[in-house]
Amino acid sequence: AQTVTQSQPEMSVQEAETVTLSCTYDTSESDYYLFWYKQPPSRQMILVIRQEAYKQQNATENRFSVNFQKAAKSFSLKISDSQLGDAAMYFCATRGGSNYKLTFGKGTLLTVNP
Amino acid sequence: NAGVTQTPKFQVLKTGQSMTLQCAQDMNHNSMYWYRQDPGMGLRLIYYSASEGTTDKGEVPNGYNVSRLNKREFSLRLESAAPSQTSVYFCASSEGLAGGQETQYFGPGTRLLVL
Numbered sequence: 613a614q615t616v617t618q619s620q621p622e623m624s625v626q627e628a629e630t631v632t633l634s635c636t637y638d639t640s641e642s643d644y645y646l647f648w649y650k651q652p653p654s655r656q657m658i659l660v661i662r663q664e665a666y667k668q669q670n671a672t673e674n675r676f677s678v679n680f681q682k683a684a685k686s687f688s689l690k691i692s693d694s695q696l697g698d699a700a701m702y703f704c705a706t707r708g709g710s711n712y713k714l715t716f717g718k719g720t721l722l723t724v725n726p
Numbered sequence: 727n728a729g730v731t732q733t734p735k736f737q738v739l740k741t742g743q744s745m746t747l748q749c750a751q752d753m754n755h756n757s758m759y760w761y762r763q764d765p766g767m768g769l770r771l772i773y774y775s776a777s778e779g780t781t782d783k784g785e786v787p788n789g790y791n792v793s794r795l796n797k798r799e800f801s802l803r804l805e806s807a808a809p810s811q812t813s814v815y816f817c818a819s820s821e822g823l824a825g826g827q828e829t830q831y832f833g834p835g836t837r838l839l840v841l
Contacts, residue, residue, distance in 0.1 A: 657816060657832035703768050712757060712776055713784060714830060716768025
């Protein structure tokens with residue numbers, strides 16, 4: 613079984629500043645993967661970044677990076693130099709290596725203030 | 727490439743009516759999925775198709791049926807719609823070759839209102 617918890621229903625950040633979105637998870641899988649998806653007002657789900665649990669190095673993708681703490685089962689997303697276009701709902705998700713099911717958290721609504 | 731497309735974008739149904747949500751992908755992916763998204767919640771898996779010719783139940787399959795018509799298309803059918811099925815429905819696809827490490831790519835969603 614897999615669960616994902618996002619404890620921050622809403623966050624706000626000033627344009628050009630840095631914000632960190634929190635995510636904790638639980639899984640019975642020994643091999644699993646973690647994802648952050650962005651959902652703008654258009655409702656399209658867009659992959660932001662992903663992390664393989666067996667990799668110790670934190671994933672980065674341009675202004676987006678993660679802080680993956682495997683022992684603590686924590687997977688936070690850091691957005692640097694925030695832009696107005698980053699405003700969206702952000703979902704953390706996990707998927708076991710042996711199955712096809714993505715389990716999502718409830719999301720964090722990020723507002724970017726000019 | 728269009729990626730994953732869904733039709734319709736929005737639909738209003740009366741309780742008891744039936745309808746089919748259509749999904750197609752042009753990425754030659756093997757696996758396809760249907761999710762629903764309710765207010766204040768993340769997406770929940772309804773059904774998935776690991777490969778052409780196979781379908782399996784997800785977390786919330788009751789009240790739905792699916793058909794994997796061919797490799798490109800995966801439809802979701804509501805035989806007798808209920809207000810509890812008011813939701814936004816997302817279709818997704820992935821390569822389907824390596825299980826969990828794959829990235830799923832999502833369509834734009836279908837907003838369904840059941841009165």
